[in-house]
Amino acid sequence: MNHLKHLSLFLVLLLLPGCTLLESYLTPKFDSNEYAAITEIRHLAGEGKSQCATSDQAKLTARKLESRTRYYQLYSEQIPRNYNGLKAAAALDSMAAGLVAHYNGNKIPSTEFCKLKFEGIEMAAANIQHTIGNRPR
Amino acid sequence: MNLDQCIAILQQISAAGDPSMAPVANYTLDMVRQVQSGHMDPSESAELLRDVVRQVEILENVSDLRMQEMLHTAITGLIAIASAVY
Numbered sequence: 001m002n003h004l005k006h007l008s009l010f011l012v013l014l015l016l017p018g019c020t021l022l023e024s025y026l027t028p029k030f031d032s033n034e035y036a037a038i039t040e041i042r043h044l045a046g047e048g049k050s051q052c053a054t055s056d057q058a059k060l061t062a063r064k065l066e067s068r069t070r071y072y073q074l075y076s077e078q079i080p081r082n083y084n085g086l087k088a089a090a091a092l093d094s095m096a097a098g099l100v101a102h103y104n105g106n107k108i109p110s111t112e113f114c115k116l117k118f119e120g121i122e123m124a125a126a127n128i129q130h131t132i133g134n135r136p137r
Numbered sequence: 138m139n140l141d142q143c144i145a146i147l148q149q150i151s152a153a154g155d156p157s158m159a160p161v162a163n164y165t166l167d168m169v170r171q172v173q174s175g176h177m178d179p180s181e182s183a184e185l186l187r188d189v190v191r192q193v194e195i196l197e198n199v200s201d202l203r204m205q206e207m208l209h210t211a212i213t214g215l216i217a218i219a220s221a222v223y
Contacts, residue, residue: 084198091191091198098184112171113181116164120188123160124195131199 028082030135037072038129041092044068045122052114059103065121066096088128095121144169157200161192 048061076089150162
């Protein structure tokens with residue numbers, strides 16, 4: 001019985017490295033450039049939220065933010081096995097594009113709208129950042 | 138489903154305290170309050186509603202990756218345990 005237990009543990013030991021190899025093949029590794037890009041997006045969205053009282057400044061930050069989310073989406077595109085990450089990046093870019101579209105319109109966006117938009121982008125970026133930060137090194 | 142029912146569901150999600158879903162629920166509740174206060178025009182409200190859908194889409198995609206990462210952690214832990222036994 002004891003021999004059987006040792007044999008099964010030995011087989012598990014043989015199988016585990018194979019599982020790890022397969023799993024590490026399926027998951028994108030931590031990428032410091034990708035992490036820096038999403039951190040900057042989160043930081044910019046946080047700054048924008050505090051600028052909503054001054055629409056010119058908030059508009060500039062919104063444009064800069066959209067440029068960064070577009071860059072992040074482009075960066076995500078060619079990372080292998082990153083289908084989920086790319087979908088998240090595209091959704092984040094849509095959020096920033098919606099904000100800029102309102103600033104490019106005829107009417108100045110309301111302060112409440114500005115705050116909620118920037119806050120939403122900041123929250124979404126924080127969720128993505130959490131995932132990227134926890135990827136295997 | 139009416140607005141009160143929607144708000145009740147959002148409050149339930151918020152109270153459950155899931156670290157990913159609760160902030161989105163709170164954000165949506167904030168948005169509903171702002172829309173009800175009449176400080177935003179309809180196009181702004183519509184854009185914010187689209188953002189809630191995008192937030193959920195992001196969470197869905199990020200959650201899948203988190204599960205993969207949890208799997209990685211579990212397997213690494215199992216290897217460590219198995220190594221200690223032998």
